[in-house]
Amino acid sequence: MAESVTRKGLDPQGRIEREGSLGRVPRAFRPVVASARDRLLGTFGARLHSAYLYGSIPRGTARVGRSDLDLLVALREEPTDADRAGARALGEAVDREFPQIDGVGTLLYGRARLLSAAETYDMGWFVACLCTPLLGEDLAEHLPRYRPGSRLARETNGDLALLLPRWRRRIAEAADTEAARRPLVRFMSRHLVRTGFTLVMPRWNGWTSDLTEMAEAFGAYYPGRAEQMRVAAARGREPAGDAAVLRSYVDDLGPWLAGEYARVHGVKGQDLDLDLDLH
Known part of the structure; x- marks a missing residue:
């Protein structure tokens, strides 16, 4: 163990x-x-x-x-x-x-x-x-054997900026009920936590699919956003259809994360050198 x-x-x-x-x-x-x-x-x-x-x-x-x-x-x-x-x-x-x-x-x-x-x-x-x-x-x-490098981070989650307008439309089109918003909170919470984790994955040098571990790994490098990510991880497991949560995702955490991702890893689809193990 x-x-x-x-x-x-x-x-x-x-x-x-x-x-x-x-x-x-x-x-x-x-x-x-x-x-x-x-x-x-x-x-x-x-x-x-x-x-x-x-x-x-x-x-x-x-x-x-x-x-x-x-x-x-x-x-x-x-x-x-x-x-x-x-x-x-x-x-x-x-x-x-x-x-x-x-x-x-x-x-x-x-x-x-x-x-x-x-x-x-x-x-x-x-x-x-x-x-x-x-x-x-x-x-x-x-397929190759993969290492937790920057290109993997970029190609798996480097498109958040493109997704945010779609998320805003989905929120606007959803019925104004807790039940209708709950699956959106669950989906967006999980996506943001995974994106936050892959942002730091090359420095953390590992992989996990556990939302709590992902949030903790992220928080070690971005303490100012750590609590937001911990709460998002909890909402990914037990969502509540809160409209304010969805607004915070597309107006605050999401845009910040997309900008930081582009700064650290670049934008998905960029033609940079490979960092996988081909053997």
């Missing part, structure tokens, strides 16, 4: 270890995973290249009745509208069948896109380090 904590999610060579495994799936969620696996095969058939779990269920930290099932599906071709409709129907069916989950989210990508140069530091890294193989050939075999 002490050794894994010291390495902070890295292997002995300083590369990010893959988090999660099927062996860590809590017993209560194993029937959910089995049902999703079978439904994926029935929904996509020969178009399916591979499928993955990610999030709290394969990390072993899922909470019954609170956690959702997160899936990533790689198709042999780019997904179609029919594929997206099939994924939605699959998620709705699994969500209805199993009360221990609170929703199903499915990301759909074509195999070629996930392995493209443009996605190497974004969705490629996501598959290689944050996804647990469930079906098919593991695309991680075709």
